Amino acid sequence: MPQNPLRYIIHADLDAFYAAVEQHDNPELRGQPVMVGGRPDGRGVVATASYEARKFGVHSAMPMATAVRHCPDGIIIRPRFDRYRAVSAQVMAVFRSVTDVIEPQSLDEAYLDITPAAALRAPLAIAIDIKERVAQETGLAISVGLATGKCVAKIASDLQKPDGLVVVPVGAEAEFLAPLPVGKLAGIGPKSAARLHADGVRTIGDLAQMPDDWFDRTFGKRGRSVRDHARGIDDSPVQTTRAAKSISSETTFGADISDAAELRAVVQQLSGKVADALASKDIAGRTVTVKIRLSDYTTFTRQQTLSDTTNDASIIATAAWMLLERELAPQRAFRLLGVGASGFSQPDRAGAKPLDDAPANQTPPAYQLALPVDG
Ligand SMILES: [Mg+2]
Known part of the structure; x- marks a missing residue:
């Protein structure tokens, strides 16, 4: 067996999950700026904003008081976690019908290792099937990234939200990542990104071309993993x-x-x-x-x-x-x-x-x- 056998990894992530559930369950909320979260008069924060609310600059983790200033007509909905958990269970059941190797990241997001299933069907067909069945069973849109590793799959799932489907062909990982901003890479926060920009490193491609010892100097112990990720290399397993x-x-x-x-x-x-x-x-x-x-x-x-x-x-x-x-x-x-x-x-x-x-x-x-x- 080769040391790095080819894998097919999917990252699947429901779009604006809590807000989408509220809009699905209550048709009057569709097309409206919905902000699911805590009270604006206390210290509540936005848990999820619908895409309509995001146009006003509202985003998750924003204090609700700030969100209301950005979007005075926003409809504030208190979260219904029991309902979200029930919908999540339906979505996870769709995943489980494809593979047992699932690593949930939260209620609305998971990595799937579909390598065994991909021996029987085209990986793209599996990805499309997941999207269609989640839509059928829950009425919700889910964005899917398909790649040979977790890191690239996650970036791919985010790229065409909402209702995205991005497939990164085998061997094209580095080429896919190259034009994207460095901040898209896992582990590169806003501060690191600003530091890299100051060094003239703006895209993941710029980063991938830096010499090996530069990574160690710049990122210390994380150097090797940042370097590998920038070059599209990621063997980390999907952990159940x-x-x-x-x-x-x-x-x-x-x-x-x-x-x-x-x-x-x-x-x-x-x-x-x-x-x-x-x-x-x-x-x-x-x-x-x-x-x-x-x-x-x-x-x-x-x-x-x-x-x-x-x-x-x-x-x-x-x-x-x-x-x-x-x-x-x-x-x-x-x-x-x-x-x-x-x-x-x-x-x-x-x-x-x-x-x-x-x-x-x-x-x-x-x-x-x-x-x-x-x-
Ligand atoms: Mg999501």
Whole structure:
């Protein structure tokens, strides 16, 4: 067997998921600027904005008070997570009919390794089939990227949203990536992108051409993986539920933040993502972690173990905020914030079996959920 056997990986991502569900369930909302999220008078944030609302500059993670200023006619809808979970289960069932190797990233997004199925049918036919069946069964549009690795598949799924289908031919990965802005690459946040721009590196193609030792100097330990990703090389496996021992979501700020209300809104948003990811895997976590990077790059984590496991966004957010609030200080600015959950079990349910029978001391491959800009 060759060392890097050819794989077909799909990244599938529902478009403006919560807002799309609301518009599907209530026809009066179709074509309207819908903003699903918290109250504008409190510290609520936008969880998902419909494409109509995005035209006004509204995006997920924006404080709802700001969203209302951008889009005064926006229709604010409180999230109905039970409904979103039910729709998610329908979508995941479509995925499972194609392959068992599925790595959900949140309620509306997953990687699928369709290599075995692709031995029998053209990968493109499988991708089209997934889109059609999700539309039939849920009435929702899903964007699909098809490539030989996760990193390229994810970029591809985002490229033609909404209702996109982007196929990156085998061997054309680097060529596909080359014209795209560096910021599209996983792990290149706004700060890194700005630094790269200053060095004249604007596209992923510019980045791919840099010498090997430059990557090590510029990105340290991440150098090799950034280099490989820029060149379209990504052998990382699609990890099914059993592999995950910790779920986290983090975001690097375009400009450092010191304002408590803003930080709190970010904690809410990240906690919602973590809760979604837990729910999509039908698990709950007992330990809540916040990851903090200060403006001087000092990085540390704080964690708290709860009395019970949870996948409730507000409980995770409350615990995370308690941890972060202790770290606030005048003059202290934050560059990056992450929220994570670990110590998993399945939520209590009659007949529920333990999720994971692997030895407890096995080293867990933790993975990151990137905070999607697009919802
Ligand atoms: Mg989505």
